[in-house]
Amino acid sequence: MTRTVLIVGCGDIGSRVARLELAAGQRVLGMARSPETAARLAAQGIGAIAGDLDKPDSLAGLKGGWITLYHLAPPPTSGTGDPRLAALLESLPEGSLPKKVVYISTSGVYGDCGGDWVSENRAPNPRTERSRRRWAAEQYLGTWGLRHGITAVILRVPGIYGPGRLPLERIRAGVPVVREEESPYSNRIHADDLANVCFAAAERPAAEGVYNVSDGHPTTMTDYFYRVADRFGLPRPPAISLEEARRVLTPAMLSFLEESKRLDTGRMTRELQPKLLYPDLESGLAACVNA
Template sequence: MTSVATDVLIVGCGDIGERVARLERSEGRTVAGLVRSEKSARRLRVAGIRPITADLDAPASLNNLPVKDAVVYYFAPPPDKGVTDPRMETFVSALTPSNLPKRIVLISTTGVYGDCRGEWVTEDQPPNPQADRARRRLAAETSLQRWSETSGVPIVILRVPGIYGPGYLPEKRLRSGEPVLREDESPFSNRIHADDLARICIAAARHGHPSLLYNVSDGHPTTMTDFFFRVADVLGVPRPPAVTMEEARRRLGEGMLSYLAESKRIDNRRMLEELGVELMYPDLAAGLASCFERCG
């Protein structure tokens, strides 16, 4: 790989990565995105992002990454199985002492807190992941923290809940008529609009305190059932049927049931106060209205 200097490298440059890239480029910074396929590379070229084709599952492809003095946004997901994240291990192993970034911003998940029985959760809450997908994310956090302590490169970890916005609405699920849990049994869930998340990532890169965790959320949790009902109303499709937990266990998939097994309300005060973020979509009503305008 021939290294060409860049101000920003986005590892796993999908939709959120492109949103971050647009913001960085609007401030005059050069942006490169690491993706695996030529199809994704073509998408980045169209967006004005220099593509770097490499594979976090193939360590040799990561030689000489253009990270020196760059801000790195790490958005790549862990593998689909297991309880660790070898991709993060591979990435940090590729960063040599003579080729270190200025800072790394990692997107993790609020799922690392596990089930908190509907209580409000701050960053002081000890992690207690109960699903393998969350255990993998916590493993990525731990690997990056250990590397940061050794390398001296500052990192900021963002624990992110469900993302919604254009392209993220569960329209297919709603149109299929798949049931939801009855509202009086439904857990609290939290969310952030995709555009706000991109701006929070930028704020973390500029203002985030090194080695701190930040909960990311609009600060207005509702039940998961309420979310599906509101999206259905905005899309103009029938609300899905609501069933008891007993029936849900028979009719819903393992993935959805794992989400229904956890309830928490995410406290976003540190994010607002320390990162200086003013949310464009501070609640679901504002965010869905905007999404409908943009989608419609």
């Protein structure tokens, strides 16, 4: 039976999710803020419904009736919460709510864990404003889901890589990295595999609650930059001490150096059973070169 799903935030990852849903025979809708976006969606076989998360009045006409709502749109770049998510959820018609909401959050909600392995049982301790907004959104969605009896799936996602999502320009510019012995652990997931996890979260009837998402093979951030450089035949970036990095790197870059964790993805593997095409960085980067 054909069912309808709605993707809010139908960019790179959303388009990949849409392809999976369409291949499964579902009807896919995407929220569009402009006629140009609607045309782009139509070219991918995605129906468009008009709406702008920053203009709650534009959401008043939503009719609902979707089996799954994928909320992949980020929060605003300032503030303490996610008014976009709140505006969408509160605009949904009471009698026609989705069966499940799949929300992409960030592994940054855990904050710095000193390189520990981190399961979903770890108490969130977000350190950046960006992560605090995601944690606030998680709490909002959880409360809303309980109030309405709707299943909420929260995916805590680390760095996403793939074609067009690699730090090649930074490497070419010679921006330094931290010496490997001081470099934090980082986690990552290929864009195609993140879409597969989203799809599995929607399809598995028992999927509910919070899941860590990654390929399950964390390395240091410096190792990641070195391996990207090596794969693309670029010179490895220079290495400096963490103390020097704090003097010369931008606050945005430093925010990623101040947190170290290794994500335990056991729950994702057991319950979602996603089909990971790129279970490690070596296979994922090889696919990027050939893309």
